[in-house]
Amino acid sequence: MTTEANPAGYTYDQDLPPSPVSRQRLDELLTDVMWAEEDVPALRRAGAILAPRVAELLDIWYDFIGSTPHLVAVFHGPDGEPDADYLARVRGRFEQWVLDVCERRFDDRWLAYQEEIALRHHTTKKNQTDGVESPATHVPMADMLALVVPVTLSIRPFLQEGATKDDDVEAMNQAWFKAVTVTLVLWSRPYAGELW
Amino acid sequence: MTTEANPAGYTYDQDLPPSPVSRQRLDELLTDVMWAEEDVPALRRAGAILAPRVAELLDIWYDFIGSTPHLVAVFHGPDGEPDADYLARVRGRFEQWVLDVCERRFDDRWLAYQEEIALRHHTTKKNQTDGVESPATHVPMADMLALVVPVTLSIRPFLQEGATKDDDVEAMNQAWFKAVTVTLVLWSRPYAGELW
Ligand code: HEM
Ligand code: HEM
Numbered sequence: 001m002t003t004e005a006n007p008a009g010y011t012y013d014q015d016l017p018p019s020p021v022s023r024q025r026l027d028e029l030l031t032d033v034m035w036a037e038e039d040v041p042a043l044r045r046a047g048a049i050l051a052p053r054v055a056e057l058l059d060i061w062y063d064f065i066g067s068t069p070h071l072v073a074v075f076h077g078p079d080g081e082p083d084a085d086y087l088a089r090v091r092g093r094f095e096q097w098v099l100d101v102c103e104r105r106f107d108d109r110w111l112a113y114q115e116e117i118a119l120r121h122h123t124t125k126k127n128q129t130d131g132v133e134s135p136a137t138h139v140p141m142a143d144m145l146a147l148v149v150p151v152t153l154s155i156r157p158f159l160q161e162g163a164t165k166d167d168d169v170e171a172m173n174q175a176w177f178k179a180v181t182v183t184l185v186l187w188s189r190p191y192a193g194e195l196w
Numbered sequence: 197m198t199t200e201a202n203p204a205g206y207t208y209d210q211d212l213p214p215s216p217v218s219r220q221r222l223d224e225l226l227t228d229v230m231w232a233e234e235d236v237p238a239l240r241r242a243g244a245i246l247a248p249r250v251a252e253l254l255d256i257w258y259d260f261i262g263s264t265p266h267l268v269a270v271f272h273g274p275d276g277e278p279d280a281d282y283l284a285r286v287r288g289r290f291e292q293w294v295l296d297v298c299e300r301r302f303d304d305r306w307l308a309y310q311e312e313i314a315l316r317h318h319t320t321k322k323n324q325t326d327g328v329e330s331p332a333t334h335v336p337m338a339d340m341l342a343l344v345v346p347v348t349l350s351i352r353p354f355l356q357e358g359a360t361k362d363d364d365v366e367a368m369n370q371a372w373f374k375a376v377t378v379t380l381v382l383w384s385r386p387y388a389g390e391l392w
Contacts, residue, residue: 025338028266032342034349070224123391141388142221142381145341146228149377153230153370174349181345185338191388192337195319 007092009129012100012113019111021186026111029185033178042168042175047102049162049172050155054095060154062091071143074126074136086132101179114186122190141191148184152177203288205325208296208309215307217382222307225381229374238364238371243298245358245368246351250291256350258287267339270322270332282328297375310382318386337387344380348373 050057065071066082075090077083097117104110119125121139155176159169189196202209246253261267262278271286273279293313300306315321317335351372355365385392 029338029342031264032267032339033345068227071228138391141384141392142225143228145381145384146225146377148344149229149374152373177348178345181342185341188337188341188384188388191391192384195334195387196337 007096008089010093010096011116012096012104012109016109016112016116018108019115019186021111021115021189023108023111026106026182026186029182030106033181035178035182038171039175039178042171043102043179045167046155046159046172046176047099049159049167050098050102053158053162054098057098057155057158058091058095061094061150062087064150074134074139076134076136078133078135080135083132083134086130086134089130101176101183111186114183115189117183118187118190121187124190141188144187145184148177148180151180203292204285206289206292207312208292208300208305212305212308212312214304215311215382217307217311217385219304219307222302222378222382225378226302229377231374231378234367235371235374238367239298239375241363242351242355242368242372243295245355245363246294246298249354249358250294253294253351253354254287254291257290257346258283260346270330270335272330272332274329274331276331279328279330282326282330285326297372297379307382310379311385313379314383314386317383320386337384340383341380344373344376347376 072082075082075087120129121144123138126138127134156173159172163169268278271278271283317340319334322334323330352369355368359365
């Protein structure tokens with residue numbers, strides 16, 4: 001059920017169709033990224049450090065997207081200008097995603113919502129959640145995947161600033177890198193069909 | 197022209213069809229990964245450190261692939277067992293790739309060979325270069341992309357061990373991460389078609 005506290009269009013805790021990706025395939029992908037038991041507490045701790053600063057993090061990412069013409073183009077409205085409402089609604093879900101990456105368990109519901117986000121970047125569902133009429137029918141897969149770099153590197157200063165003596169910044173950053181990579185790989189599924 | 201020093205099947209310096217990816221699109225992808233001028237010398241320096249130890253690096257990656265059933269499966273022969281010749285020939289090109297990532301300029305030839313490697317992972321050309329009859333028709337895109345994590349993290353100890361006081365390990369590792377990501381994104385092109 002959504003509550004008032006949920007971002008617009010956020011449906012993680014609602015009934016979603018199960019992901020076409022099996023738990024076994026997810027385990028293989030976790031093996032690919034060398035996911036280990038120690039990554040779980042490292043990621044939770046990263047989440048605790050990032051949570052109070054999620055808005056700052058989104059400022060950085062949105063500045064980057066906003067200042068990069070081929071990226072901001074996917075947020076254009078029918079007039080060919082960035083659609084501020086669309087950007088604002090997605091931003092709310094993007095902030096929530098930072099917390100979800102760090103805090104949620106990798107279970108069937110998690111898999112189902114990864115598939116939902118995949119479809120929202122893909123032609124299947126882009127623009128539907130926010131009821132927008134953007135001429136951009138999809139997020140190009142190449143850009144989606146390439147953003148693993150800024151999204152991984154830009155959290156490092158936040159982790160460094162928030163770390164106490166007991167924290168291992170490198171371990172937290174690596175756990176984040178692994179989790180985000182699995183996420184993005186799952187989002188690439190509808191783009192590749194049978195060869196995914 | 198290939199010379200005797202070249203790995204079997206390595207065709208970087210031969211005439212290749214031009215990549216369908218334009219230089220302009222490549223520049224966009226470089227923007228996506230925040231590629232900066234400073235990354236060039238950092239990557240060259242990483243190459244100098246890694247070059248004498250490329251065989252050790254490949255030992256690590258091949259151990260990882262060899263011990264992971266869903267990965268080694270793409271190297272199976274018709275008998276359902278790993279094809280040692282196939283593995284050995286690809287290993288030679290993989291070693292060369294480490295040097296190429298660090299040393300080659302991002303020009304049209306570079307783009308053309310990224311497309312060639314893309315096709316060699318994809319159904320279009322897998323198994324052809326080495327004349328093998330593997331039942332695996334392609335490398336699943338998901339695994340290909342997910343391996344950005346081990347390939348990025350595993351070079352760090354090598355950089356650390358080889359660094360002198362003037363070297364910035366973090367900068368070298370980041371330049372590698374960016375370059376490998378662009379590479380993998382280019383290799384995903386044939387999998388995604390129009391939506392790439
Ligand atoms: C690391 C890469 C990326 C991450 C982590 C990411 C994250 C997200 C998240 C969390 C959402 C909201 C999901 C939800 O509905 O709950 C979203 C939606 C969206 N993202 Fe991305 N994204 C990435 C790459 C990109 C790129 C490169 C673009 C292009 C500029 C982009 C454009 C969009 C758009 C347009 C939506 C809204 C889609 C819709 O109409 O529902 N994303 N993204
Ligand atoms: C970071 C990810 C990866 C990198 C950097 C990488 C690198 C390479 C390189 C450099 C080559 C030789 C290219 C050439 O012909 O010059 C190659 C070929 C090959 N790779 Fe990958 N690879 C990656 C992911 C994978 C994965 C996940 C698999 C599955 C286990 C795989 C299986 C193969 C196979 C079977 C070939 C030979 C293809 C053919 O028949 O020509 N690769 N790879």
